[in-house]
Amino acid sequence: MGPPGLPPGSAGIGLRAPHYAEILERRPALGFLEVHSENFFCAGGAPLDWLERFRAAYALSLHGVGMSLGSADPLDERHLASLESLVRRFEPALVSEHLCWSSFAGRHANDLLPLPYTEEALDHVVGRIEQVQERLARRILVENVSSYVQFAHSTIPEWEFVAEAARRSGCGLLLDVNNVWVNSVNHGFDAHRYIGAIDPGMVGEIHLAGFERAGELLIDTHGARVSADVWALYGAALARFGPRPTLVEWDTDIPALGVLLDEVRMARSHLAPVVPASAQLA
Amino acid sequence: MTSLARAQEEFLERILDARGTAPSQGIEVYRRNVRASLGGALAAAYPVVRRLVGHAFFDEAAIRYTCSNPSRSADLHDYGGSFGAFLEAYEPARKLAYLPDVARLEWACHESHHAAGAPAFDLAALRRIGVGELGEVRFRLSPATRLTRSSHPIAAIWEANQPPRDGTPARLEGPDHVVVRREKLVVRVERVDAAEWTLLAGFAAGASLDAASAALAPGDAQRVLAASLARFVRDGVVCGFAMPAADA
Numbered sequence A: 001m002g003p004p005g006l007p008p009g010s011a012g013i014g015l016r017a018p019h020y021a022e023i024l025e026r027r028p029a030l031g032f033l034e035v036h037s038e039n040f041f042c043a044g045g046a047p048l049d050w051l052e053r054f055r056a057a058y059a060l061s062l063h064g065v066g067m068s069l070g071s072a073d074p075l076d077e078r079h080l081a082s083l084e085s086l087v088r089r090f091e092p093a094l095v096s097e098h099l100c101w102s103s104f105a106g107r108h109a110n111d112l113l114p115l116p117y118t119e120e121a122l123d124h125v126v127g128r129i130e131q132v133q134e135r136l137a138r139r140i141l142v143e144n145v146s147s148y149v150q151f152a153h154s155t156i157p158e159w160e161f162v163a164e165a166a167r168r169s170g171c172g173l174l175l176d177v178n179n180v181w182v183n184s185v186n187h188g189f190d191a192h193r194y195i196g197a198i199d200p201g202m203v204g205e206i207h208l209a210g211f212e213r214a215g216e217l218l219i220d221t222h223g224a225r226v227s228a229d230v231w232a233l234y235g236a237a238l239a240r241f242g243p244r245p246t247l248v249e250w251d252t253d254i255p256a257l258g259v260l261l262d263e264v265r266m267a268r269s270h271l272a273p274v275v276p277a278s279a280q281l282a
Numbered sequence B: 001m002t003s004l005a006r007a008q009e010e011f012l013e014r015i016l017d018a019r020g021t022a023p024s025q026g027i028e029v030y031r032r033n034v035r036a037s038l039g040g041a042l043a044a045a046y047p048v049v050r051r052l053v054g055h056a057f058f059d060e061a062a063i064r065y066t067c068s069n070p071s072r073s074a075d076l077h078d079y080g081g082s083f084g085a086f087l088e089a090y091e092p093a094r095k096l097a098y099l100p101d102v103a104r105l106e107w108a109c110h111e112s113h114h115a116a117g118a119p120a121f122d123l124a125a126l127r128r129i130g131v132g133e134l135g136e137v138r139f140r141l142s143p144a145t146r147l148t149r150s151s152h153p154i155a156a157i158w159e160a161n162q163p164p165r166d167g168t169p170a171r172l173e174g175p176d177h178v179v180v181r182r183e184k185l186v187v188r189v190e191r192v193d194a195a196e197w198t199l200l201a202g203f204a205a206g207a208s209l210d211a212a213s214a215a216l217a218p219g220d221a222q223r224v225l226a227a228s229l230a231r232f233v234r235d236g237v238v239c240g241f242a243m244p245a246a247d248a
Helices: A017-026 A046-057 A077-090 A119-136 A158-169 A177-187 A191-196 A228-241 A257-274 B003-016 B025-045 B047-053 B055-068 B083-088 B099-114 B123-127 B131-136 B154-160 B194-204 B209-214 B218-234
Strands: A011-014 A032-036 A060-063 A094-098 A101-104 A107-113 A141-143 A172-176 A203-208 A212-214 A217-219 A246-248 B138-141 B146-150 B176-183 B186-192 B238-242
Touching: A011 A257, A017 A046, A017 A257, A032 A046, A046 A060, A060 A077, A077 A119, A094 A119, A094 A203, A101 B003, A107 B003, A107 B025, A119 A158, A119 B003, A141 A203, A158 A172, A158 A191, A172 A177, A177 A191, A177 A203, A177 A217, A177 A228, A191 A228, A203 A228, A217 B025, A228 A257, A246 A257, B003 B025, B025 B047, B025 B055, B025 B099, B047 B055, B047 B099, B047 B154, B055 B083, B083 B099, B099 B146, B099 B154, B099 B176, B099 B186, B131 B209, B138 B194, B138 B209, B146 B194, B154 B176, B154 B186, B176 B194, B186 B194, B194 B209, B194 B218, B209 B218, B218 B238
Parallel strands: A011 A032, A011 A246, A032 A060, A060 A094, A094 A141, A141 A172, A172 A203, A203 A246
Antiparallel strands: A101 A107, A212 A217, B138 B238, B146 B176, B176 B186
8 A cells, every 4th residue: 555665774853843954955864754744734835845845855754643543532534634635745655643642522632642551442543543544545654652641441551552453453553662661661561572562564663762751750752862771672673673764753952953863873873784785775 | 422532531631731730740741741732832823922021921821821722723833823812811911012913913924824825816817807897806815915903013013023133113103004925935024004904904805896995095095006906916915816706
């Protein structure tokens, strides 16, 4: 379904406004750029013009933060239509959403909220992923989210829920290794067991980002360098899955572009040993 | 209601309730995230208001606003359109009488920035309209055009607070009749006179050229139709026109 994805050894960054002009001027060698789909739902103007220029120079990944896949509300028709037209216009290599919910009864938290890990929620979210895939006529990736609370009535470990959602719906996984690490600390499970529960064939992309500590909790702020623990977990993930397109995200206190490019170099140093030479890109 | 729906309803209630102490550190993280998302959206849409009142004052107003105005869209660019109306009733801002209208102007700019583009005005088609029928022409404003007005010098205040300006407005008196338009991709804020503004407001309401000009004083109408209308066409304030459907 859909256009081919990215070479498995690709490394890219989340594209954020403070870096727009510099990236177009410097054209750093990046396997792809990823944007938040909703930032380009507007009817016209400068945002879409920027995206056209980036698309002309780089492979693109559209990463949604607002589909609210797991919400008990019906899928938002207007949201789906906006995403569909964006996908049609920009022909991205990857399209992803989050395995979470963010709205109920029409009210939006504009945040990625965790699901209760139950059979009921699993059935629900699988049906919704299928709806989105049918609408877009392509396979999407869904991303595991970081979380700071758990539902007392959850009956399924998170890693089984995530793997099962992908298996039943036929979607791929965007495995956020930082989120696995953050949740393993916040909820007290073994991060390596999580990685071990994921079928390599399901993983279409990996995310890396930095967290910050606040008391007992690790907070997924996307506001720091990738931690040593997460680099180690990433290495273990690549050893299990093989090379996978990898993205570095930074969203709060966005640093100079050079810092992100450093993190990309670090990701490449992990990817290189597992990438077949013929598949290397950028 | 399913148990999933019930769990989501309760959870959302807890994290959108920004007052009082959070029941757990985890819930507090979500409350902070929501505040940061919505507050960030307001700060991005209202940079001039934020500069005028200072960051601390703005952040407090933003928290008050977000408590009574939940987000209704997954697209944060849709959030905050009623902030001007909120400021009108916000007691701590009472002395800054111009603030609500400056906010309304900023929202007009925000909408203009994200609006659809428009094709070039078809002048040849307009020339084909007979002189006798010109009064029936209904001019169409561009999707990125917005009209706003105030008894305060909002255009001067807005302009004085664009970086790197120091915030000192060139005029201290209103009223200001303002057209927000987009030139290629850049949003422009322009002060026009009351007659020009009234003509455009007529077009925005769907009035014909005759009906829109009838709202102007005779001397004004002649001047505005002779010079201003051509300028509005040239600058893309107006992007097209329609004729009323022929009677069946």
